[in-house]
Amino acid sequence: MQSITHCPVCQTQFVVTEQQLNQHSGTVRCGYCLDVFNAIEQLVNTEVHSEHHHPTSEFNALIAPDLIKPDLSEALVTEVLVTEDPITQELTTEVQTIEVQAGQHDYLAAQAMPTSATKKSPVLLWILLIVMLLMMVVQSIFFLRHQISLYYPNIKPSLVLACEKIGCSIDLPKKIELILIDDSDIQEDAEHTGVMRLSTTLINQAGFYQAYPNLELTLTDVDDKPKLRRIFKPIEYLPAKTNIAFGLAAGAAVKVNVAMTTQGIAVTGYRVFVSY
Ligand SMILES: [Zn+2]
Structure with missing residues (x-):
């Protein structure tokens, strides 16, 4: 079963099959203005369509080979040439365009993934920063351990034990x-x-x-x-x-x-x- 949907931006109409509507939750990309939209949400009432909105010109705009990727345009043009009935020809090409555009949308979605990873990077940056700060604090404690143990005798036992584990020692005053x-x-x-x-x-x-x-x-x-x-x-x-x-x-x-x-x-x- 075929339905007709339309691009909400440039109003170009497309014939879509039920299968195409089910794929990608109905998300497609307009072959004319490249807008991504939901084909299900933009379905055209077929009765109204048959009466008022089926001008051939709208479909023609979509078939224009220069709107399609060069590697695909040849196949599409061939299809156009072998098809005799102009209406069928237009419909076939549009279906292919929809498929191509849906495929492109997939591709764009895949490209979008690194973007979400980029969004996470500030968090990683913060973690890295905190780790670096902690390392600096530990390093400072290590180098100032003699003074710290002198002025803060309460934490000295912990320092001595930590030092024993990593093989350092705390120099004590020798007056x-x-x-x-x-x-x-x-x-x-x-x-x-x-x-x-x-x-x-x-x-x-x-x-x-x-x-x-x-x-x-x-x-x-x-x-x-x-x-x-x-x-x-x-x-x-x-x-x-x-x-x-x-x-x-x-x-x-x-x-x-x-x-x-x-x-x-x-x-x-x-x-x-x-x-x-
Ligand atoms: Zn459009």
Whole structure:
């Protein structure tokens, strides 16, 4: 069954089949003015059409080969030549035009897809921008981690843990003059002969976390001359569970116990220092 539709822009009329109307939900492109319209919505009342709106001239406008793509025009012209009945000839050509135009519309729709992707690109741009900002923040934290941990001791444990995961460390302040050695005492070990045991307390007098210092123990003879000297690193003098990377908190004190063999040398005194 064939119906007649018309272009709402240039009013050109077209013969369309039911199949064509069903394709693309009736969307077609006018072969004359190239306007895209819905052929179903623009259907012409056939009674009115037969009485008043069937001038041949309207169809002729549509057949004009120069309105059709060059590669298709040849086929269409051939069709025109072999068809004898002018009305049939016109109708056939129009149907083909409709098909061609419907096909073109498909093509245009396919072309329109990248446009919708372009619309999304600002969102991608924002995501990219946010990711870049986050990376900058993380990078800043990384490079300023020493200062941040100094001024914001509350977030320091998180920084230390994060740093341990990526293999970096947080440098702690090393102001040795603010580390106080208090309550030092040395005794010969009750169970092991020739072993001297030092107990002392290290106090961080700074208003911030500090790195644990090295402890230097010197054993002296009766003339106060150094006979034996050993430097203990924090890992050697601190309890095993101590997290050395956290450092010694502001105002905190830590009890230290170290042992040292006299190797048969008679020692009568000692000196203890801290250093970094
Ligand atoms: Zn038109």
